[in-house]
Amino acid sequence: MSQRATLWMWVGLVAAAAVAGGLGVLLFTMDLDEADQLASVIGMFIGLAGLGVSIYGLVRGRSEDAAAPPDRAGARWWYRVLRRVGKGSLRAESE
Numbered sequence: 001m002s003q004r005a006t007l008w009m010w011v012g013l014v015a016a017a018a019v020a021g022g023l024g025v026l027l028f029t030m031d032l033d034e035a036d037q038l039a040s041v042i043g044m045f046i047g048l049a050g051l052g053v054s055i056y057g058l059v060r061g062r063s064e065d066a067a068a069p070p071d072r073a074g075a076r077w078w079y080r081v082l083r084r085v086g087k088g089s090l091r092a093e094s095e
Contacts, residue, residue, distance in 0.1 A: 023042065026038075027039060
């Protein structure tokens, strides 16, 4: 990971911790009914953000998969092994 990516990761973590701490203090100081309503609205927006990120990941993943050729190294290895088994070249050592 590059230094810039590491920096942005730490900035994001600190910002998320600050927001979570601030919301915790806010919800703790509010009336229980108001805190419940606010928490529900915040949860809805977090859920919508998660849905958007997951859709973005699906769309981005499909475009990258279509551009890259499939990895066939493992398939070739299994094909060679199964071909040898069919010819009888893989025998138990006790035979």
